[in-house]
Amino acid sequence: MIHVRYFAGAREAAGLAAEDVPGPTTPAALRAALAAAHGQALADVLPRCVLLVAGARTTSDDAPVPDGVTVDVLPPFAGG
Numbered sequence: 364m365i366h367v368r369y370f371a372g373a374r375e376a377a378g379l380a381a382e383d384v385p386g387p388t389t390p391a392a393l394r395a396a397l398a399a400a401h402g403q404a405l406a407d408v409l410p411r412c413v414l415l416v417a418g419a420r421t422t423s424d425d426a427p428v429p430d431g432v433t434v435d436v437l438p439p440f441a442g443g
Contacts, residue, residue, distance in 0.1 A: 365434055367397065372438040373412055376404040386432075390414050391424035393434065413437045 365386040369377045377397070384396060393414070398406035414421045415435040416428050428434060 364430060365393070365428060365432055367393075367434045367436060369436045370438065371440065373405070373408050373436040376408045377401045377436075386428060386430040388428045389425050390416070390421045390428060393428055397436075408438055409436070411439055 364383040365388065366381065366383055368381045369379065374380055378401065384393070384400075388396070394409045398409055415437060416426070417432040418435075421428075
């Protein structure tokens with residue numbers, strides 16, 4: 364399983380703070396699965412989000428996301 368944590372606008376769009384999803388996967392497949400599970404609101408937010416896989420920013424939609432890791436879904440933050 365992969366532990367997914369949602370932050371800020373992604374949390375609001377998903378309707379929950381965290382969940383466990385089946386793995387292994389890739390960032391592209393994970394985004395598609397999350398959008399399918401949580402609807403259009405999250406589907407609209409996900410393309411703008413950064414995914415941190417085990418604390419490291421993903422650089423490829425084809426990178427492996429192994430079982431047992433935490434993925435943080437971080438939308439762009441405003442402020443200054």
